[in-house]
Each structure stands twice: as structure tokens, then as C-alpha cells.
Amino acid sequence: MSHYWARFRTIGGSRFRFDTRIYLQANPSPQPGDHALGCIIGKNPGSAIPSKRSVELMPMALSGDKFLPTVLSVLRQSYAKAGKAVPPGGYIQVLNLFYLCDRDLSQAKRSLSTVRRAPPCCPEEHRDFPWAWFAWGGPDRVLDPLKIRFSNLESPMCFYYSKDHARVVSKRPGAKDLAKHTQGMPQAKVVAHLAKLIGR
Numbered sequence: 517m518s519h520y521w522a523r524f525r526t527i528g529g530s531r532f533r534f535d536t537r538i539y540l541q542a543n544p545s546p547q548p549g550d551h552a553l554g555c556i557i558g559k560n561p562g563s564a565i566p567s568k569r570s571v572e573l574m575p576m577a578l579s580g581d582k583f584l585p586t587v588l589s590v591l592r593q594s595y596a597k598a599g600k601a602v603p604p605g606g607y608i609q610v611l612n613l614f615y616l617c618d619r620d621l622s623q624a625k626r627s628l629s630t631v632r633r634a635p636p637c638c639p640e641e642h643r644d645f646p647w648a649w650f651a652w653g654g655p656d657r658v659l660d661p662l663k664i665r666f667s668n669l670e671s672p673m674c675f676y677y678s679k680d681h682a683r684v685v686s687k688r689p690g691a692k693d694l695a696k697h698t699q700g701m702p703q704a705k706v707v708a709h710l711a712k713l714i715g716r
Contacts, residue, residue, distance in 0.1 A: 517542040518575035520584050521607075524566045524617075527636065530627055531617045533561040533571065534638045536610035538588050540595070540602040550605035552640075554647040554713075556587055557611045557666060558697070559659065563619035580619070584610070586698040593703070594710035607642055611669075613652055613662040625658045635662075641669065647713050649706075650676040652683045654694035663691045673713055677706055684709040 521543065522536040537546070540553070563582040566574045578584065587608060595602050597699045614635045618624035648671035652663065667688065676695035685703050689695040 517545050519543070519588055520544055520578065521573045522561075522564070522566070522576055523573055524608075531565075532537075532615045532636060533564070534615055534618050534636075535640055536561065536576075536584075536638075537573070537607040538584055538591070538610060539593055539607040540588065540640070541604065541606075543605075543607075544644065548607060548624040550607060552609040552643065552645055553591075553603065553606045554648040554649065555609040555611055555640075555645040555671070556651055557613070558583060558651050559621060560612050560614050560624050560655060562620040563617070565617075569643075583698055586703075590698070590703055590707055591710065593707045594714055596705055597711035598712050598715040601690075608643065609643070611666075613637060613640055613659050615694075637665070641665070644670040645707075647671060647673040647675070647710075648688075649710075650674065650689050650695040651697050651701075652689075652695050653697045655692045660691040675709060677701055 519532045519539050519542050523534045525532050525534065562581040562583055563579040564576040564584065565579055566576060570617060591608055616624050616627055616635065618627060648669055675684055675686050678685045679694045679696045
């Protein structure tokens with residue numbers, strides 16, 4: 517049973533993580549009827565690793581990764597605040613600016629520069645999502661060009677927590693906006709915003 521599932525691939529000697537899912541109820545195995553309740557867009561996969569080698573969706577060993585548990589906690593609080601039961605098979609899709617795994621973001625960006633072709637994207641980026649939470653941090657010379665493709669993300673309700681304004685902003689962030697990462701983020705305002713979206 518696991519809340520966290522993903523597909524891992526080794527490309528050019530580097531590990532990439534795709535189709536990362538945070539199930540709100542611990543799941544013994546993903547099923548065809550499972551569905552994305554929304555998505556969150558971060559920077560890159562951190563230190564979580566597959567529990568064993570496979571090209572299929574696999575449960576993850578978190579290895580100190582705090583991003584995924586934080587998102588799970590925020591969503592559980594949001595459903596409770598909205599007075600809604602978590603839908604069976606419901607999960608949050610995790611998307612990233614790039615999908616190369618590394619605990620150290622600076623090292624990950626350096627490794628990314630050694631990938632000969634354009635860095636691979638997750639096919640799930642082309643799906644429709646009920647809501648999209650942007651948490652990719654502030655302006656970054658290397659990462660800003662990777663943000664452009666998310667202007668095409670299909671979602672009617674986009675938002676981010678603005679550290680500069682200390683509030684949730686109900687739109688897509690621009691490349692120069694500071695869309696706060698979950699680390700050190702005040703959770704209450706995001707919980708309240710998500711509860712309103714869930715309660716609609």
C-alpha cells in the first residue's frame with residue numbers, strides 16, 4: 517500500500533521520473549479507473565526512488581523527499597475543510613519543469629545541461645485537470661524557459677501562492693512571478709483556496 521506512485525526511466529545514464537501520482541488514499545495498485553483530481557507543478561523530482569526496477573507504475577521510497585508528503589497533507593486538509601469525502605482512486609498528478617531526479621537542484625540543473633536532446637516531458641502534461649497548483653519557485657535563468665510550455669496546460673482553475681503578496685493568486689504565474697514552493701509555505705491559505713475549489 518502506498519500513496520506515492522511513478523514511472524522511472526534511465527535515459528543517458530540519468531534517472532527520470534514520470535507520471536508521478538499522490539493518491540489521497542493509500543493504494544495497493546493503480547487501476548484503470550483511477551483519476552486525477554488536480555495537478556501540481558514543481559521544479560524537478562527530488563530524492564524519491566522506485567521500490568524496485570520496472571517500467572510500470574511503481575510505489576516510491578521517499579528517501580527524505582518532503583514535497584510529496586506536504587502536498588498530500590494539504591489536500592487531505594482541504595477535503596476535510598470542504599466537508600467532502602476523498603473520491604476512491606483519486607490522486608494528484610505531479611508535473612515538473614524537468615523530470616531528471618536529483619536531491620540537489622543545482623546539481624540537477626548541471627546534469628540537465630549534459631542531456632544531448634531536449635529533456636523529455638511527461639505525457640501527462642497534455643491532459644485536462646480540474647485545477648492546477650503552480651509551485652515552481654521564483655525566477656531562474658535556467659528554469660524560466662521551461663515554464664513557457666505550461667501556458668498550454670489545460671485547466672480552468674490555476675493558482676499559486678505568491679510569497680510577495682502573502683496570498684493565493686487565482687491565475688497562472690508568469691516566469692518572473694514567485695510561485696512559492698511548498699517548503700516554508702504557509703499552508704492555511706492554500707488549504708482554504710483548495711477547499712473552495714473542491715466544494716464547487
